[in-house]
């Protein structure tokens with residue numbers, strides 16, 4: 001009996017510090033292939049998508065739920081992956097340092113991927129969504145996500161412009177620093193422009209009717 005007790009004590013001494021350290025690490029949940037779908041996510045303990053983390057050691061509970069997908073996490077000092085051909089629920093202990101990390105399903109990396117930043121590397125600011133319209137009739141407008149006419153753009157200078165050209169007599173033409181994009185005058189339909197704007201004034205107009213115009217200012221200060 002004393003021998004067994006001593007052994008237990010020795011085992012406890014070996015096991016407990018590691019278990020305690022693991023319990024202290026923030027927990028992240030990595031999931032891929034819910035219902036065999038083409039989905040992949042990395043969430044924090046509150047269920048929020050991870051976009052930025054403090055440097056440190058984390059416990060990642062992985063749920064690879066599919067036999068066609070895998071979860072592959074990589075970045076500075078980290079390269080962990082599950083097997084695409086099997087399901088598995090491993091727990092990874094990883095240490096993140098300043099930098100950008102990505103996760104993906106290797107067989108479908110172009111459509112199943114995500115990323116986050118750690119430490120001093122700032123999280124990317126999401127693009128500003130804008131809606132451009134011309135027609136019907138002699139109307140032209142550029143609106144923000146709330147539907148208000150854009151006069152001053154602040155925040156992200158990466159913009160996604162959803163253009164709805166509803167006129168065969170006019171076009172939507174956006175001009176300013178680094179940008180010169182237009183739909184065709186005879187064109188009617190939709191277009192999506194991903195643009196990088198700079199501080200200064202931008203003008204949008206119809207090339208057919210010059211009075212049909214508007215402008216906005218990009219403020220980066």
Ligand SMILES: [Cu+2]
Nearest residue numbers: 068069105108
């Ligand atoms: Cu996949």
